[in-house]
Amino acid sequence: MRRLLDRRGTTATAPDRHTKLYPNYLGRIAPEDRDLILPSLMNTLALVGTRDDLRARIASLEQAGIDELLIQPVIDPPTEMAQFAKLLT
Known part of the structure; x- marks a missing residue:
C-alpha cells in the first residue's frame, strides 16, 4: 500500500486520496501499476x-x-x- 500511496503522491489520510489512488476506478489496471498486483491479492479479492x-x-x-x-x-x-x-x- 505504501508503494501505491507514494506512486500517486498522496497519503492514507489525505482527503483526496480516493481520487488519487483510483484514477481509472473499475477500469483495466494500467500496465505501469501491474507490479503492485500480487497473486495473493487477486486470489483473495477476485474470481x-x-x-x-x-x-x-x-x-x-x-x-x-x-x-x-x-x-x-x-x-x-x-x-x-x-x-x-x-x-x-
Missing part, C-alpha cells in the same frame, strides 16, 4: 482462473454461506456477463 478453478471457488463460497456475488464487468459487459452465465451452467 480468477480456469473454468474448473472458478466453479470450485464459487462452490466453496456457497458452502461458506455466500449467496450473492457482485460482478463488475469492465471492458465488454454483455460479453463478460454471457461468459459468466455459461460458467455457472
Whole structure:
C-alpha cells in the first residue's frame, strides 16, 4: 500500500486520496501499476482462473454461506456477463 500511496503522491489520510489512488476506478489496471498486483491479492479479492478453478471457488463460497456475488464487468459487459452465465451452467 505504501508503494501505491507514494506512486500517486498522496497519503492514507489525505482527503483526496480516493481520487488519487483510483484514477481509472473499475477500469483495466494500467500496465505501469501491474507490479503492485500480487497473486495473493487477486486470489483473495477476485474470481480468477480456469473454468474448473472458478466453479470450485464459487462452490466453496456457497458452502461458506455466500449467496450473492457482485460482478463488475469492465471492458465488454454483455460479453463478460454471457461468459459468466455459461460458467455457472
